[in-house]
Amino acid sequence: MAFLEVKAVSKDYGGVRALSDVSFQVKQGEFHSVIGPNGAGKSTLINLLTGLARPTRGAIVFEGCDISSRKTHEIIGMGVGRIFQNGRLFERLTVLENVMMGHSARKPPSLLRLAYSPRNASVDQAESREAALQMLERFGLAQYAGRQIGSLSYGSRRLVEMAKVMVGRPKLLLLDEPAAGLNSGEVERLMSLLQVLRKEHQLSVVLIEHNMNMVMRLAERITVLNFGKKLAEGTPAQVSANETVLAAYLGEGYRSAAL
Amino acid sequence: MNKKNAKNASLILALVLSLGAASLLPNAVGEYWVRLTNAALISSAAVLGLNFVLGYAGQISMMHASVAGMGAYAVAIGTVKFGLNPWLGCLIGMATAGAFSYVTGILLLRLKGHYFALATLGINVSFIIVVSNLVEITGGSNGLTGIPALTILGFAFDSERRFYYLALVAVVLLAVFASYVRHSQLGRSMIAVRDDELAASVSGLNVTAVKVTALTLGGVYAGVAGVMFALHARFVAPEDFSTSTSIVYLAMLVVGGEATILGSILGAFVITFLPEWLRWLGSAYLVIFGLLVLLMLFLAPRGLAGLFGFAWSKWKAQLSSKEAGKWRFSK
Numbered sequence: 001m002a003f004l005e006v007k008a009v010s011k012d013y014g015g016v017r018a019l020s021d022v023s024f025q026v027k028q029g030e031f032h033s034v035i036g037p038n039g040a041g042k043s044t045l046i047n048l049l050t051g052l053a054r055p056t057r058g059a060i061v062f063e064g065c066d067i068s069s070r071k072t073h074e075i076i077g078m079g080v081g082r083i084f085q086n087g088r089l090f091e092r093l094t095v096l097e098n099v100m101m102g103h104s105a106r107k108p109p110s111l112l113r114l115a116y117s118p119r120n121a122s123v124d125q126a127e128s129r130e131a132a133l134q135m136l137e138r139f140g141l142a143q144y145a146g147r148q149i150g151s152l153s154y155g156s157r158r159l160v161e162m163a164k165v166m167v168g169r170p171k172l173l174l175l176d177e178p179a180a181g182l183n184s185g186e187v188e189r190l191m192s193l194l195q196v197l198r199k200e201h202q203l204s205v206v207l208i209e210h211n212m213n214m215v216m217r218l219a220e221r222i223t224v225l226n227f228g229k230k231l232a233e234g235t236p237a238q239v240s241a242n243e244t245v246l247a248a249y250l251g252e253g254y255r256s257a258a259l
Numbered sequence: 260m261n262k263k264n265a266k267n268a269s270l271i272l273a274l275v276l277s278l279g280a281a282s283l284l285p286n287a288v289g290e291y292w293v294r295l296t297n298a299a300l301i302s303s304a305a306v307l308g309l310n311f312v313l314g315y316a317g318q319i320s321m322m323h324a325s326v327a328g329m330g331a332y333a334v335a336i337g338t339v340k341f342g343l344n345p346w347l348g349c350l351i352g353m354a355t356a357g358a359f360s361y362v363t364g365i366l367l368l369r370l371k372g373h374y375f376a377l378a379t380l381g382i383n384v385s386f387i388i389v390v391s392n393l394v395e396i397t398g399g400s401n402g403l404t405g406i407p408a409l410t411i412l413g414f415a416f417d418s419e420r421r422f423y424y425l426a427l428v429a430v431v432l433l434a435v436f437a438s439y440v441r442h443s444q445l446g447r448s449m450i451a452v453r454d455d456e457l458a459a460s461v462s463g464l465n466v467t468a469v470k471v472t473a474l475t476l477g478g479v480y481a482g483v484a485g486v487m488f489a490l491h492a493r494f495v496a497p498e499d500f501s502t503s504t505s506i507v508y509l510a511m512l513v514v515g516g517e518a519t520i521l522g523s524i525l526g527a528f529v530i531t532f533l534p535e536w537l538r539w540l541g542s543a544y545l546v547i548f549g550l551l552v553l554l555m556l557f558l559a560p561r562g563l564a565g566l567f568g569f570a571w572s573k574w575k576a577q578l579s580s581k582e583a584g585k586w587r588f589s590k
Contacts (some may be wrong), residue, residue, distance in 0.1 A: 041399070050461060052457070052460075052461075071460075071463060071465075072460040073460050073463050073464055073465045073466070073577060075465035076460075076461060076462070077463055082461050084458065088455050088457065088458035088461075089458070090451045090454040090455060090458065090459075091454055092450050092453070092454050092518070093451065093454070094449060097447050100444070100447060101447060101448070101451050101459075101462045102462060102463075103444065104444070104448060104459075104462045104463040104464045105462070105463025105464075106463070107442070107444060108463075108465065108468075109444040109445035109447075109448040109464075109469065110445070110472075111445060111475070111476055113442075114439070114443055114445055116438060118439075121443060124444065125442075125443060128444065131519075163281070164462070168462075169464060172386075184447065195401050218409075236578055243301075
């Protein structure tokens with residue numbers, strides 16, 4: 001049984017077909033990348049995987065459970081974590097509070113618990129605070145803990161978002177262009193962090209990225225989308241040697257660069 | 260750590276001093292001013308509740324006065340018609356207001372933004388119509404009289420000065436609990452929902468549940484305000500819980516400073532007292548009142564609390580630059 005299975009999924013928006021009959025599988029612990037030109041349907045795919053949109057046809061099965069009609073917070077609660085394309089953090093919370101929000105799925109906020117067992121609530125609070133501080137430490141962000149999000153650089157904000165997702169201990173991590181807007185040093189840092197975290201948590205990853213350097217170095221399998229259809233799937237070596245992929249997305253320049 | 264302890268100690272000292280001053284207040288001013296202060300404290304309770312709904316969770320509720328009305332009528336009907344103990348009436352009032360908000364939230368919070376605001380406005384209007392027409396139970400537009408006073412061991416809170424202490428304790432407790440909620444996962448979740456609903460749900464939050472919880476908690480606070488209102492005036496009538504009161508609560512929160520506990524209380528006091536301070540203007544006072552509120556919104560969009568926070572940080576910065584080292588209380 002596959003860990004994550006996308007089964008013949010199509011998605012229409014009005015008359016526009018954003019995804020057409022796309023299938024692929026992700027094994028447990030696999031680093032899977034989805035690439036393709038802008039408008040190929042990559043973000044639509046991630047929205048389907050997180051319940052922000054429903055497939056028009058087909059099914060998405062995560063750990064043997066059909067999640068295509070589940071609510072977003074339920075899917076996240078099953079062990080899925082997602083990073084947004086342009087970063088989405090809570091501006092009115094501090095860095096630490098933002099990271100603590102990553103616990104929401106495992107410990108849903110409850111008024112009854114607050115009112116009737118304040119002691120348990122304060123234990124929860126201390127635990128999630130401790131976990132968040134540790135994660136900030138891991139990401140080299142501990143000194144920003146008390147700061148407002150707005151005062152951080154773009155690169156640091158992306159890392160905070162990553163720390164927030166990791167605090168929720170996901171089994172499957174969905175990354176929507178995590179390297180966009182980062183400088184090359186920050187991209188290197190992000191890659192090494194991803195590799196370490198992956199090993200530590202037996203994490204499966206679906207990565208959407210235009211940075212081919214990152215994709216080729218990290219991914220074990222690649223699915224290529226073009227105009228909502230699956231163009232190819234294979235190992236990085238297979239994909240970068242595929243004539244249709246070169247023509248549609250990577251370009252002739254990539255062949256010479258890769259050689 | 261030392262610095263933090265010193266800060267906490269001075270904060271507690273400031274609190275104790277201001278509570279001490281507050282407890283002496285009724286002896287220093289006339290009965291009329293105590294009455295106004297009581298009204299301001301009752302409004303504070305309601306606005307602290309609205310702060311969960313609008314200030315934290317970002318939902319514009321225009322029915323807050325009717326929720327308070329639920330609490331007020333529950334205690335009034337319970338004590339006058341069924342002869343219940345007023346303390347039991349208080350509990351029933353709070354529970355009624357909370358349950359009313361919870362059900363409304365379940366039904367209406369699938370509506371977003373302005374649609375929710377309009378729907379709650381409709382609820383407040385309906386509430387007034389229903390209460391005015393159920394004459395048998397609510398006394399219609401004449402209201403209900405003869406609500407007994409609260410008593411503890413024979414001490415009745417039946418005068419302005421006596422009621423003041425009760426109201427003060429209630430508002431302090433409500434404010435402390437509000438601060439506790441704000442710094443819990445629930446408080447953070449409410450703020451997250453207001454900041455970015457999509458990101459909140461992708462963080463694993465059940466956004467609707469968080470909104471319903473905020474509305475319910477706000478409803479219980481409004482219920483406390485309603486109960487206090489009924490036991491203070493010892494009389495309830497529909498017009499005290501009309502949509503215009505709901506709008507006044509919103510104005511109090513915005514003028515005081517959304518999403519701050521101090522601001523909620525400040526706003527309630529300023530909006531209650533301002534008409535009195537502007538009395539010498541005669542009938543022109545409403546114009547000046549409106550202009551002042553507008554000016555406030557332009558000059559201090561984060562409200563009075565934001566203004567104070569700004570002044571405080573300036574003052575602190577000045578101290579630390581001018582007298583570096585001199586003003587250290589702790590190592």
